[in-house]
Amino acid sequence: MKLYCDLHIHSALSPCGDDDMTPQNIVNMAKLKGLDAIAVTDHNSCENTAACVEAGKRIGLMVIPGMEIQTREDIHALCLFSSVDKALSFQDYVYKNMPEIKNKEELFGRQLILNSKDEYMGTCERMLLTSTLISFDDACYAVCNMGGAFIPAHIDRDGFSVITSLGFMPPNSNIKTVEYHTMEGLYRLIKMKLINEDYRFIKSSDAHYLGDISEREMYINVESFSLESIIKKLNS
Ligand SMILES: [Zn+2]
Numbered sequence: 001m002k003l004y005c006d007l008h009i010h011s012a013l014s015p016c017g018d019d020d021m022t023p024q025n026i027v028n029m030a031k032l033k034g035l036d037a038i039a040v041t042d043h044n045s046c047e048n049t050a051a052c053v054e055a056g057k058r059i060g061l062m063v064i065p066g067m068e069i070q071t072r073e074d075i076h077a078l079c080l081f082s083s084v085d086k087a088l089s090f091q092d093y094v095y096k097n098m099p100e101i102k103n104k105e106e107l108f109g110r111q112l113i114l115n116s117k118d119e120y121m122g123t124c125e126r127m128l129l130t131s132t133l134i135s136f137d138d139a140c141y142a143v144c145n146m147g148g149a150f151i152p153a154h155i156d157r158d159g160f161s162v163i164t165s166l167g168f169m170p171p172n173s174n175i176k177t178v179e180y181h182t183m184e185g186l187y188r189l190i191k192m193k194l195i196n197e198d199y200r201f202i203k204s205s206d207a208h209y210l211g212d213i214s215e216r217e218m219y220i221n222v223e224s225f226s227l228e229s230i231i232k233k234l235n236s
């Protein structure tokens with residue numbers, strides 16, 4: 001069955017995410033757009049994951065627990081998990097391997113922690129918009145070891161992509177799905193033989209504002225509407 005989804009959305013926890021990117025606003029907008037599932041993928045953190053999953057459950061929208069990690073090499077990758085607990089364990093690992101720097105709100109923006117009813121629960125103090133000390137390969141290994149899916153993000157963008165940071169796509173048998181930003185950008189990389197066509201290519205919004213969440217356009221074929229089934233597909 002076809003599952004229409006947007007697997008790369010930032011909440012108000014990401015300093016660059018709009019303060020209106022609250023759990024309820026995100027899931028309601030995704031529902032309005034006709035999506036079946038979304039992933040909330042904040043920079044180096046999952047502090048709003050449980051709230052978004054819960055808000056999604058209330059309106060019948062599947063929310064995949066996730067994070068957008070920034071590796072030691074300045075590469076962004078989506079890390080998607082089949083449960084909130086797994087996402088939070090991964091967050092522990094990431095937090096232990098991040099420089100202890102405080103966020104500068106006035107420079108980078110607020111990092112809001114909210115509950116599933118959009119109530120303010122606090123602010124994440126650590127600077128999330130920074131590289132972790134975890135390498136691309138180690139991050140991939142850790143995610144896959146926890147049964148998750150590791151998806152290099154916006155590979156055709158000029159910044160924070162595996163191609164711009166390393167100059168090539170490292171061979172890694174655990175990576176089956178790759179995210180692109182524009183079709184033109186993806187074709188360019190394929191034409192330049194910087195990436196082969198064997199991957200599953202997905203397009204997500206990387207939304208930082210509500211209006212940017214994807215329309216009902218991109219889908220993946222899954223056996224059933226379950227988190228496990230989606231992760232399995234992304235890893236096959
Ligand atoms: Zn990114």
Ligand SMILES: [Zn+2]
Pocket residue numbers: 008010068206
């Ligand atoms: Zn992003």
